Amino acid sequence: xxxxxxxxxxxVKDVSLELGGKLILDRLNIDFWSGHIHAVVGQNGAGKSTLxxxxxxxxxxxxxxxxxxxxxxTIKGLSVDQRARRGITLAWQEPARFEGLKVSALxxxxxxxxxxxxxxxxxxxxxxEPAAYLDRAADKTLSGGERKRIELASILAMRPKVxxxxxxxxxxxxxxxxxxxxxxxxxxxxxxxxxxxxxxxxVLKQSEHAFLICCGKLIYKGGTAEISRYFENTCGPCDHKGxxxxxxxx
Amino acid sequence: MSDILPADVLASSGIDxxxxxxxxxxxxxxxxxxxxxxxxxPGLSVDVEExxxxxxxxxxxxAGTVVARxxxxxxxxxxxxxxQEILLRINVQDGAKVSILAHCxxxxxxxxxxxxxxxxxxxxxxxxxYFERHVHGDRGGVTVLPKxxxxxxxxxxxxxxxELIKGRVGRMDIDYETTCLKEAVMEMIARISGSGGDVINxxxxxxxxxxxxxxxxxxxxxxRGHAQAHVKxxxxxxxxxxxxxxxxxxxxxxxAVATAVPIVEVRNPKAFxxxxxxxGSVDSRQLExxxxxxxxxxxxxxxxxxxxxx
Ligand SMILES: Nc1ncnc2c1ncn2[C@@H]1O[C@H](COP(=O)(O)OP(=O)(O)O)[C@@H](O)[C@H]1O
Ligand SMILES: [Mg+2]
Numbered sequence: 090x091x092x093x094x095x096x097x098x099x100x101v102k103d104v105s106l107e108l109g110g111k112l113i114l115d116r117l118n119i120d121f122w123s124g125h126i127h128a129v130v131g132q133n134g135a136g137k138s139t140l141x142x143x144x145x146x147x148x149x150x151x152x153x154x155x156x157x158x159x160x161x162x163t164i165k166g167l168s169v170d171q172r173a174r175r176g177i178t179l180a181w182q183e184p185a186r187f188e189g190l191k192v193s194a195l196x197x198x199x200x201x202x203x204x205x206x207x208x209x210x211x212x213x214x215x216x217x218e219p220a221a222y223l224d225r226a227a228d229k230t231l232s233g234g235e236r237k238r239i240e241l242a243s244i245l246a247m248r249p250k251v252x253x254x255x256x257x258x259x260x261x262x263x264x265x266x267x268x269x270x271x272x273x274x275x276x277x278x279x280x281x282x283x284x285x286x287x288x289x290x291x292v293l294k295q296s297e298h299a300f301l302i303c304c305g306k307l308i309y310k311g312g313t314a315e316i317s318r319y320f321e322n323t324c325g326p327c328d329h330k331g332x333x334x335x336x337x338x339x
Numbered sequence: 340m341s342d343i344l345p346a347d348v349l350a351s352s353g354i355d356x357x358x359x360x361x362x363x364x365x366x367x368x369x370x371x372x373x374x375x376x377x378x379x380x381p382g383l384s385v386d387v388e389e390x391x392x393x394x395x396x397x398x399x400x401x402a403g404t405v406v407a408r409x410x411x412x413x414x415x416x417x418x419x420x421x422x423q424e425i426l427l428r429i430n431v432q433d434g435a436k437v438s439i440l441a442h443c444x445x446x447x448x449x450x451x452x453x454x455x456x457x458x459x460x461x462x463x464x465x466x467x468x469y470f471e472r473h474v475h476g477d478r479g480g481v482t483v484l485p486k487x488x489x490x491x492x493x494x495x496x497x498x499x500x501x502e503l504i505k506g507r508v509g510r511m512d513i514d515y516e517t518t519c520l521k522e523a524v525m526e527m528i529a530r531i532s533g534s535g536g537d538v539i540n541x542x543x544x545x546x547x548x549x550x551x552x553x554x555x556x557x558x559x560x561x562x563r564g565h566a567q568a569h570v571k572x573x574x575x576x577x578x579x580x581x582x583x584x585x586x587x588x589x590x591x592x593x594x595a596v597a598t599a600v601p602i603v604e605v606r607n608p609k610a611f612x613x614x615x616x617x618x619g620s621v622d623s624r625q626l627e628x629x630x631x632x633x634x635x636x637x638x639x640x641x642x643x644x645x646x647x648x649x
Contacts (some may be wrong), residue, residue, distance in 0.1 A: 137620040147627055170630040170639075179631050185624040189559075189646030198642060222505070240628075247632055 098123040098282050099144070099177075103155035106143055106305075113139045114153065115305040116121050121251070126273060126283040128296035128313065130320055136190055136305040137286045138182060141253040144284075145179040146172050159251070176250030182259055182286075184236040187227040194238055195227050199243035211246040215239070216268035233260035241272050248279055255286045270295050290321055345376035348415040352442035353505075354473045359411045366411040369394055371421055380406060385435070393424035393454075393614040400463070402432040408469075412441040419449040419480070426456050435461035441471040448509070449480035457487040461523075468498045475506030479535050482512040484549075491523035493549065500528040504648050508537035508566070515542075521549030521578070528557045530648045533566035533595070544573035547581035547610065554583040561644045562595035573602040576610035585614035590621055590644055 099121040106114040107284040113136050121127050129137050144157055146169050156163050164172050187195065196208035209219035215238040225231070227239060237260055244252050257269050273295055276283050287293055299316035301309040301324070309319055345368040346356040359366055360376075367375045372393045377385060382404030384590050386397040396608050400406060411412040416423050431437055444470035445451045461467045475481050483503075490499045496519060508531060517525045539562070545554040583605040589597035601614040621643050 145631055148623065168630070168636075169627055170633060170635050173631050173633040177631075178633075181624075181628065185622070185628045187625055187643070189649040190642065194642065194646070198629055198634055198639075243632060281648055317439060 097121070097283075098160060100117075101140070101144065101155070102157040102158060104140075104143065104153050105155060106139060106150065106153040106159065108139065112168050113305050114143065116155070117302070117305070117307055119300050119307060119310070121282060121284055122298070124277065124280060125284050125298060126277050126285065126296045128285050128287055128293045128299040128316070129300055129302060130293050130316060131302040132288055132324055135210040135302045137288070137302060138255055139305070140302070141179055141255050141257055141284070145169060145177065151322075153169060170282050171192050173249075177253070178238070178244055178247060178249040178251070179259065180237075180244055180255060182255040183233070184229075184240040186229050186236070190227050191223070192225050192227050193223040195239065196223075196243050196246050199247040208246055210244075211242040212316075214245050215242045215272050216265060217242065234262060234265060237261055238265065238268065241269065245272060245275060245279075249281055251282045251284065252276060253286065256288070257285060258289055258292050266291075281335045290317060293317055293320065343417060344360035345413075347417065348375060348413050348444060349442070351415060351417060351446045352413055352472070353553060354411075354413070354442060356586070357495070364408050364411060365406065367396070368413045369423075369425070369550070370415050370417065371423055374473050378482045380404065382435070383410065384609045390424070390426075392422045395424065397424040397428045397430070398526075398616060399430045400435040400437045400465075401543045403434045403532060404432075404437075405435070406437040409438045409440040412439055413444065414441070414453070414455075415444040416453065417444075417447060419447050422452045422454075424454045424456070427458070429457060429459045429467070431461050431465040431495075433457075433466040434464050435462065436466040438468035439470070441469065442474065443471065443483070444474045445481045446474065446476045446506075447478075448476055449478055451480060452482045454498065455485040455487075457485075457489075459487060459489040459497070461489070461491040463492045464494040465492070466496045468496075470500045471502065473501075473503040473505075473544075475503065475509065477506055479507035479509045479537060481507075481509035483509065485511075486514045489515070489517040491517065491519045491524070491525055493521045493523060495520075495523045497523070497525040498528075499526070500530070502530045502648075504530060504532040507535055508533045508539055510538045512540045513542065516544050517544040517554070518548050519552035519554055520550045523549060524553045526555045526557070528559075530559045531561075531568070532644070532648055533560070533562040533568055534564040535566060536564070537562070537566040538568070539568040541568075541570045541572070545575070545583065547574070547576040547583055551580045551582070552578065553581070556583075556585045558587045558599075559647050560587075560588070560597065561590040561647060562597055563591075563592035564595060565593070566593065566595045568595075568597045570598065571600045571602070573604070574612050574614075575604040576612050577606045579607050579609035581607065581610040581612075583612040585612070587616040587618075587620040588612075588647060590647060591619060592621075592640070
């Protein structure tokens with residue numbers, strides 16, 4: 090990456106991971122720079138969610154080789170909550186449903202306090218009316234899109250140092266997409282490093298830098314415009330068998 | 340026990356006596372077999388007799404009466420040992436509406452038995468909602484034996500909710516039976532948290548005997564330590580367009596054991612009953628979501644369980 094101002098905050102170093110006897114992440118090396126919006130882009134099945142889950146340290150993703158460095162220290166041995174308390178969090182592609190818990194309880198949990206105004210502010214930032222949502226149950230009565238936006242609100246309320254957003258547009262209707270994008274900019278505005286995982290060219294364009302992965306390998310890294318062009322023109326028709334080797338676009 | 344005041348019993352159950360000891364709130368406060376206080380509102384009559392081991396109360400809400408504020412009932416045994424047998428005969432006459440908020444408090448129990456026998460009649464188009472909260476101490480020395488037989492007449496509504504999430508359960512056997520006539524609606528809910536060597540047995544049965552009647556049985560239970568929970572819920576639909584659902588969710592931790600036996604029976608081809616049971620540890624996706632926001636595993640688990648029991 091050619092950004093001289095940004096400073097490395099999170100490094101994926103030579104990370105490989107096998108799942109079900111298959112190599113899903115293949116010697117990945119990625120540096121994420123503080124305060125930027127990065128995209129990790131690739132076709133379905135490329136290994137993007139696996140990478141996010143591995144960085145978060147979810148169960149089933151802890152046995153990787155290589156290392157993950159956050160603010161200069163390895164986090165490889167840390168549990169999910171320890172990583173979260175260091176400042177890393179993840180928004181799932183398919184957020185959980187919480188039986189019996191209110192939306193406000195989820196926001197309070199994320200911000201480790203019961204500041205209703207701050208919780209309301211976070212909901213507003215994702216385009217949800219606080220009065221209508223704070224006391225609603227965060228269960229199956231919410232649509233998938235509402236759950237995505239509430240999860241994003243809880244992350245805004247949490248104010249993490251790094252957030253992994255896994256397919257933030259999935260289940261979101263076109264009208265609400267702009268709220269997701271503005272929330273990404275708000276996160277950046279509050280100093281959070283954003284890593285957006287996507288296979289959507291539209292979402293990719295919201296980023297400043299991008300990493301293209303295919304078959305668990307890093308194929309390209311560089312500015313969003315170049316990666317977008319490559320992704321749309323080359324990945325689209327490609328059967329992504331026999332991934333090419335890394336080239337760097339500057 | 341003449342030195343125990345109504346306010347003591349109320350306070351031990353977590354109620355602010357000032358909220359209840361007012362003129363517009365009907366109440367009945369019982370310690371062991373003594374009525375410490377009672378207060379009525381128009382349309383509500385309470386006929387209480389003290390027995391050797393408890394009370395025998397007939398509660399009637401006159402036809403068409405709507406009791407605006409919930410009636411408070413408080414049953415307690417404050418010493419370490421005791422027996423309390425409550426006999427309730429409740430008659431909510433046609434078109435009447437009432438809700439009861441009952442607290443049962445045994446904060447110091449080592450050897451307390453609390454038996455409740457309720458015979459409940461909900462009249463035509465009448466509404467009766469009963470909420471019972473138990474507040475137990477942490478020594479587990481309570482045996483709670485609530486039993487109820489309920490009949491809901493045409494168009495009537497009955498809802499009962501049992502909550503025991505503070506303190507140790509001890510031993511509990513819930514045995515409720517409800518029959519719904521035409522277009523009647525019933526809902527029976529239990530939310531219980533068990534720990535230590537607690538034993539929880541729930542047997543709820545509903546009979547949807549009338550056309551278009553509806554019924555739901557819900558049991559939400561969390562057990563840890565060596566606690567055991569056994570839930571047997573039965574819903575029988577006998578009439579056309581009767582609809583019912585049985586839902587049981589149990590979270591099991593440590594060496595605890597939970598079982599669920601939902602029995603659904605349909606005796607009319609136009610009736611429809613469903614059931615759902617989920618037993619297991621805390622959902623890992625929910626847990627990891629909360630942990631990825633910084634909660635440790637214990638706090639995350641507690642929050643999820645509090646949701647289940649809320
Ligand atoms: N637990 C697993 N066991 C075996 N294979 C898995 C597992 N999880 C994911 N995979 C496989 O790994 C590949 C990458 O999956 P994923 O990271 O979800 O892709 P993406 O998010 O890029 O669409 C896919 O081929 C998928 O089938
Ligand atoms: Mg994915």
